[in-house]
Amino acid sequence: MTDTSVVHLFDRLAALEQRIRDAVALRRAGDPNPDDPFRGLYLSEEAIDALFADSRSPFPLPGDLDPSGLSDRLTSLVPLSPLDTELLLIAVAPDIDSRFEQFYGYLNDDVTRRRASVGLALRLCGVPEASAPARARLDADAPLITSGLLVVDDRDRPLLSRSLRVPDRVVAHLLGDTRLDPGITGFASVTTEFDALPGSELLARAFAGGVRSVYLREQPGCGAGETAAAALAEAGFAALTVDTGRLPGDHPEDIARALLREALLRGAGIVIGPIDADGTPLPLSRLSHPAVPTVLHGTAVWDPRWSPMPPVQHDLRPLTAATRTAIWRASLAGRLAPDTDPGEVTAHFVLGPGQIRHAAHAAELAAVASGSAVRAEHLRAGARGQNAAGLQRLARRIEPAVGWEDLVLPEPILMGLRELAARARHRDRVLDEWRMRPGAGRGRGVTGLMAGDSGTGKTMSAEVIAGSLGMDLYTVNLATVVDKYVGETEKNLERIFAEAAGVNGVLLFDEADAIFGKRSEVRDAHDRYANIESAYLLQRMETFEGIALLSTNLRANLDEAFTRRLDVVVDFPVPDERLRRQLWDRCLGTALPRGDDLDLDFLADSFELAGGHIRSAAITAAYLSADAAEPVSMARLVGAVAREYRKLGRLCLEREFGRYHDVAMAG
Incomplete structure (x- = not known):
């Protein structure tokens, strides 16, 4: 063994073994029948008399034993008292050396009880069984228990006869195993290093100042999880990242306990997200610990009902174009084609830092397969590959196969379509750098209307715009949107807009007049709810962050207030x-x-x-x-x-x- 902490552990086990030898010798000295082969299976009259004569005094400790002076994996887990450390050592001994099972069976007077009982552990620590402060170290709210380092089994037994057990993950850690707990590998991962990101320095100072609970409200392209990991790294913590979308639906208490234990073992903070409007299924109170920073992130506004302890709240903004370009270049590390600028090629893709790294890796693989350096088409394909699949359940995905040269339209119509593409490509510069849309009420989305008779090229034009941007086209299926029940249509549209916000694609509402129609005079309940539906759409389109195109054969049926909110309106004539x-x-x-x-x-x-x-x-x-x-x-x-x-x-x-x-x- 080369790991010095493991060497310390075995040294301490050797010292414990010597103390057990002394305890066994004392036991034998007072045993009325030391040669009884059935010792531990029954109690003789002589044994009962000996029990009456025994005051169950603690076993004496060596005079040079000073647990507080040891520096090893036991004492570096969490802030533990010397007694906590000794109790943990006694409990873990049978998991490291099987002889201790027999030692404890003998000292427990029961060969079937092969783990240390609470009473035996206290006496081996030199503490009376009736010591209230010592017994409190094994209460449900004690550090050993809340951190998940020690488990007290047999809750139906009296306290002193309950068994002490150390979870397998803690045993593995003490022996130098750095692998993640198998029980959480399906939804958690560990990050130890991350480049600084906008906002991470502020969070790092908060963690260094003792802040242990943070909620990051994000927008698409913020990379809240990566920002939190970067802040934790700057503050000296690893990051245990939890994907809430992959959490199992059962045993949330056990999952929270395992996550906290893993964070304590690694000296990590916990990053949990994304959090939706319903909060996280994990009991946040179980993750609260003074040694573990916890960061939650999501798009919803923080709800005080999620946790009794209010977190520090911080709103993140999407990465700037310069930051995204820097991450692209760092991720590709010189494998770009000489004439390819990743910032220009992917300027209209709203991606977080982790998504950019994954997209860059996918682009590299595509370039290797084609036998060339990374070119624009590889970058765009890699960026498209980061789209979530949720929108495909609500809209039909089309991979564009046509370009500008395939359109046969009058020049003014082509200019309008090119303007739509230009708005999507340069909105970072216009809206963020030049601040041409002040105020927090409007989104950064690009919306356009294509109106004209059937067959004049509206859908094909949408496909061309998506193809010129290197994006997929998602055609909304009205059958999944319109519902006869009041309020359901709005809910369906909200699901589409929410999914589309996280997808780098072009959203097409074909036959848009069916759902974006004019508001009318209210004559009955149907008119009232139809107007509510239209009003909702007016508000939602203003806050949309993506690229949405609408096509209609009946422009006159669209609400005037809605057309005012559109960026570009293109009327398709019948060809001459x-x-x-x-x-x-x-x-x-x-x-x-x-x-x-x-x-x-x-x-x-x-x-x-x-x-x-x-x-x-x-x-x-x-x-x-x-x-x-x-x-x-x-x-x-x-x-x-x-x-x-x-x-x-x-x-x-x-x-x-x-x-x-x-x-x-x-x-």
Whole structure:
């Protein structure tokens, strides 16, 4: 053994063994029948007489024993008195040396009682069994018990005959084992070092000044858990981080006891989060200890009912762009491509320090797989990988596969869409550095409305915006939102907004007029609650921190107060002849075999169709051509257009179809 603390432990056990030898010798000297082979299984008359004659005096201690002068893993656990240390040593002895089981069985007068009883432990410490101060060291509120270092079993027995037991994790720690308690590994981890973060110095001073309870209220991208760990490291503590999302639902008292014990063994503080509006399932009073700082973090406002001891409360702000860039560069450590600036590429991603480190690692792996340095696409993919999956239960995730070059729209419309993307990309600089939105009531979100007829390219434009930002598109499913019961729609929307706040993605409300409609005059209860729903949405959109796009075919149905709160409104017109010509050519693509008789100018001039209908007609013609094993012909395209007309409820007029009217009627 090279660990000096373990050597000290065995030295003390050797001293304890000698004291037990002395105690056994004293016992034998007063035993009326020392050779009885059944000693401990029954009591003879002579043994009863000897008990009457014995005053149960403490065993004498060696004169040179000074527990307070020892420096080892026993005395460095928590502030313990010399008597506490001796009691712990006596209790742990059978877990380290099995001979002590037999020693204690003999001294307990019961071969089946192989752990030290309270009475035996007190007498081995040289303390009378009736000493009230000594017995108090084993009360439920005593340091040994509240810290979880010692367990008093057999609660149904009289105090002096109860057994003392040391938990396995404490035994392992005393023997030099640094692994985490297996009972908490599923939801807890240990951090010993962390770089300083904004706000960590203030917290470190608080911990150094004796503050032991802190609540950090955070926003997305703050990294409250990492900030707390950094502050603890600056104050000389390790950080025992607890993920409340992975906590089991049962035995919270036992979990709290195990967490406190682990923190004491490691000289760590406890970081717990995220805390929601319902608080933490752990009993916070069980985690209170003068040697253990406790930090809770979450987005909710602190509720005094969560704990009888009010914490120091502190609001954190998201990391600045400069800090995020510094963490990206430090995490990638020179593996970036020369022309790649992680700050510029990921400026619109709201990530905390831990998320950035994980994203950087994912980007490195992607770069290794592609055989190159870390490029922009690797960084964006790594950042997207940090999104939680909760939003996918409420919205459909789309990974963008189109870009600006795929849009066929008038230039003013493209400018509006690019402005939306620019707002998302530069909001840190505009809102934080330049402080262009003072006041605490408004969020930092980017919201836009895309209005126009069906098929004019609204959904595709949302996908392009998300793709240009390197984000995923989440289309809200109205079936998961709208509810016939009063108040349920608002709850569903709140869940969506809450999940979206922690996701770096673009949120799309398709057919937004269904839930963002105008408020009306109140004539009955239905109108009243519909107006409440609209008013809630007006307020919630103002405080939203993410990127939200709305599309509608009926802009006139949207509430005017709502459109005022939007950052950008883009009206999508039905494409003119020039754009329809581009759409036909784009939708037919380059891989589809084209017949020699195709007349795209005729199609663009004759049929006033939106882009979505043109794409549908092109796909229909492609299927017909594939079935005939022939290139796509003009007749098949016209027949596909006739099918689109019928779906739209339009007549196939001869003045529109011209010489292809017979083909249209046959189709």
